[in-house]
Amino acid sequence: MKVKITATVVAVATALAACGAQQSGGAxxxxxxxxxxxxxxVAFAPGAAVDAAARVVAPVLERELGTNVEVQNRPGAGGQIGYTALTKAKPDGYTIGATGSPSVVVSPLDPSRGATYTRQSFLPLGMQVLDPMLIGVAPDSPYKDLKSLIEAVKAKPKSVSVTTTGVQTGEHFALADIQQKTGAEFAPVHFSEGAASATAAFLGKHVQGYVGNVSDVKDLVAQGKVKVLGVMAAERSPFLPDAPTFAEQGYQIEAATARGYSAPAGLPDEVRTKIEGALKKAIEDPAVVAKMKDLGLNTVYKSGQEYTTYWTEQEATVKQALPLVRNTKS
Known part of the structure; x- marks a missing residue:
C-alpha cells in the first residue's frame, strides 16, 4: 500500500519531531x-555578607546565562521567610536563592519553627564561601581576652549579652557549643533580619558582645570599633591576622557559615546543569574572587553534589546540638 506524501503529512511529521526534541532536551x-x-x-536584609556575595555574583551570572539576574531581599525569621519563598517557587530555573548553613539546615528540623519546607525541598547548586565565626567586644570593654570573658560568664551566667542573626542560626549554635564545652552561658539577643541589624545594635552599645562572621567585622576592626577576642577556626583568618583563634587560647571550638546557592527541588536536570555551570564560572571568576576578598570572604567552591554532601554532614551535627539550642533561645 502506497502512502501519498502531502504537505500536511510533512508538516505534522515536522511538528512531532520538534515536540520530541523539545521533550528530550530542547526545552x-x-x-x-x-x-x-x-x-x-536573599533571605537576609541588604548589607549582610550573604547579600553582598549575591550581588557580586549576579552580574557574572547574567553574562553566563544571557539574561538579567535580579537580587530580591526577603529577610526575617532568621532566613525562614526567604527560604519559604524559594521553596514555594516554581522549579523552572527562574527562581534560585542564596542559602546559608546552618540556618537553612536547622529550620525544618525543629517542629516549633513551623517551616513549610524540608531538606528535600531544596536542590543545592553550588557553595561559594566558608566564613568563620568569632566573638568580639567594644575596644573599651573590660574583657581584654577570651579567657577573661569566658570566666566572667561562667561565674555569672547570662551576664553578657551577645548578638545573633536569629534563633537557631549559626551564631546561636556557636553559643550553644561554647556553653557545652566551657560552661559559659551567654545571653543571646536575636536579630532575625541579619548581620546589619546586629551590627547596629552592637555599635549602639545595646549589646555587649558581637558574635558573627569574619566578614561582618573586618572593616570595623580596621576602624577600631570592635576588638576580636577569638576566631572559631583552626587557623587565623587572613583577613584578621592579629586576632587569635579559640584553639590558640585553649578552647577547641570551630564554627563557620557556609554560603551557597540552591533552587527549588524538581528543577529539570538540563536546566540544573546549565545553572550550576554558570554559577561555577561566576563564583570562580577572578574578578569575583578578588571582590569577595575585599569583603573579607574567602572563596571555597563546591559543586552542587559536594554542597549536598556538606549539607548532609552539617545536618547530622545540627541534630545533635539542637536540644541545647532550644534551651538557650534567650
Whole structure:
C-alpha cells in the first residue's frame, strides 16, 4: 500500500519531531527565554555578607546565562521567610536563592519553627564561601581576652549579652557549643533580619558582645570599633591576622557559615546543569574572587553534589546540638 506524501503529512511529521526534541532536551536549550529574568532570593536584609556575595555574583551570572539576574531581599525569621519563598517557587530555573548553613539546615528540623519546607525541598547548586565565626567586644570593654570573658560568664551566667542573626542560626549554635564545652552561658539577643541589624545594635552599645562572621567585622576592626577576642577556626583568618583563634587560647571550638546557592527541588536536570555551570564560572571568576576578598570572604567552591554532601554532614551535627539550642533561645 502506497502512502501519498502531502504537505500536511510533512508538516505534522515536522511538528512531532520538534515536540520530541523539545521533550528530550530542547526545552533546556531554549532556557532562559529571551527577556525573562532570573530572580535570586536573599533571605537576609541588604548589607549582610550573604547579600553582598549575591550581588557580586549576579552580574557574572547574567553574562553566563544571557539574561538579567535580579537580587530580591526577603529577610526575617532568621532566613525562614526567604527560604519559604524559594521553596514555594516554581522549579523552572527562574527562581534560585542564596542559602546559608546552618540556618537553612536547622529550620525544618525543629517542629516549633513551623517551616513549610524540608531538606528535600531544596536542590543545592553550588557553595561559594566558608566564613568563620568569632566573638568580639567594644575596644573599651573590660574583657581584654577570651579567657577573661569566658570566666566572667561562667561565674555569672547570662551576664553578657551577645548578638545573633536569629534563633537557631549559626551564631546561636556557636553559643550553644561554647556553653557545652566551657560552661559559659551567654545571653543571646536575636536579630532575625541579619548581620546589619546586629551590627547596629552592637555599635549602639545595646549589646555587649558581637558574635558573627569574619566578614561582618573586618572593616570595623580596621576602624577600631570592635576588638576580636577569638576566631572559631583552626587557623587565623587572613583577613584578621592579629586576632587569635579559640584553639590558640585553649578552647577547641570551630564554627563557620557556609554560603551557597540552591533552587527549588524538581528543577529539570538540563536546566540544573546549565545553572550550576554558570554559577561555577561566576563564583570562580577572578574578578569575583578578588571582590569577595575585599569583603573579607574567602572563596571555597563546591559543586552542587559536594554542597549536598556538606549539607548532609552539617545536618547530622545540627541534630545533635539542637536540644541545647532550644534551651538557650534567650
Amino acid at each position: 533546556a536549550g531554549a532556557w532562559p527565554r529571551k527577556g525573562k529574568p532570573v530572580t535570586l532570593i
